[in-house]
Amino acid sequence: MRWVFAVLLFLAAPLWAQSYPDYDRTTITDRADLLTDAQEAALDTRLSALRRDTGVEFAVLTLASQAPYAAALSLEDFATGLFDHWGIGDATRNDGIFVLVLSQDRAMRIELGAAYGREWDRVAADIIDRSFLPAFSNDDYATGIADGVEDVIASIALPFRDGADAPTGNDSVTTWAAIMGFIAIWLVAARRKIGDWATRLKSCPKCGHRALSRVRNTLRAATTSMRGEGETRLRCSQCGYEKRETYIIPTRSSSSGGSFGGGRSGGGGASGRW
Known part of the structure; x- marks a missing residue:
C-alpha cells in the first residue's frame, strides 16, 4: 500500500505546489504585456531614479493570472510570498514597495515592506481606488499603472522616507498636499501627451x-x-x-538590471478588484 500512497502523493503534489515568477528588472517586469516599450522604459527610468535618489526599492509586476504560479493561495498571501522571495527593499530599513497587477484576474495589490505600520494600509487602499482602478476598469492599464505609481511615490514612499506619519482620515491638509503633489508629478509626466x-x-x-x-x-x-x-x-x-x-x-x-536588497514584507498593503 505504501507505493499506492506514494503515487497518489506524487499526482496530488501539483494541486498545492507553488512557484514564483522571476523578475526581468528590479523596477518593472511586464509579463502580461500591458505596456509598450516606451512606457516600460519610462517606468524603469522613474523607479530607477527613485531608488538612486532615496534608496527606496519599488517594483511593479504584471501577470495575466496568478493561477499558473499559486492557484491555491489568496492574492494577499501570493503577493507577500513573492515580495519576500524577491527580497524587495533594503534589508535593514524594509521600506520596499511592490505593485502586482493581474489583468485576467482583474485584481491587483500594493504590498508594503515590514517597516510600514498598518496605518499605511488605508493610504494604499485610497490610492488603489483613486488612481489605479478608474483606468483599469476601462482596460487602460498603461494609464492606471503610470498614475498609480506616481500616487504611491507621492503619498507613501516619499512621506515615509521623510519620517512623516500616515495621514489620518481627518487630516485634510495632508490629504490635499498629497493630491496636489500627485497632480504636479502627473503634469510633468504628461507633458509629451499634452x-x-x-x-x-x-x-x-x-x-x-x-x-x-x-x-x-x-x-x-x-x-x-x-x-x-x-x-x-x-x-x-x-x-x-x-x-x-x-x-x-x-x-x-x-541599476534596474541588478538585484534587490533582501527586504521583506510584513503582510501590509491593500488589494483591489475591478
Missing part, C-alpha cells in the same frame, strides 16, 4: 487646415548598454501631408 494633443491646434504647412495628428512609435528599444530609437510621425488627415522624425531613447539605468 504636446501631441496641442499639435491638433496647429495648421498644416501644406493645406492650412487644422487636421494634424502626431503619433510616436518605438523603432528600437533601449537597453542598459545601448540607446534606443523612436519615430515621430506628423500627418494631416485633410491632404495627406506627412513628416517623420526620429528621436533617441536614453539607455536604461543599469
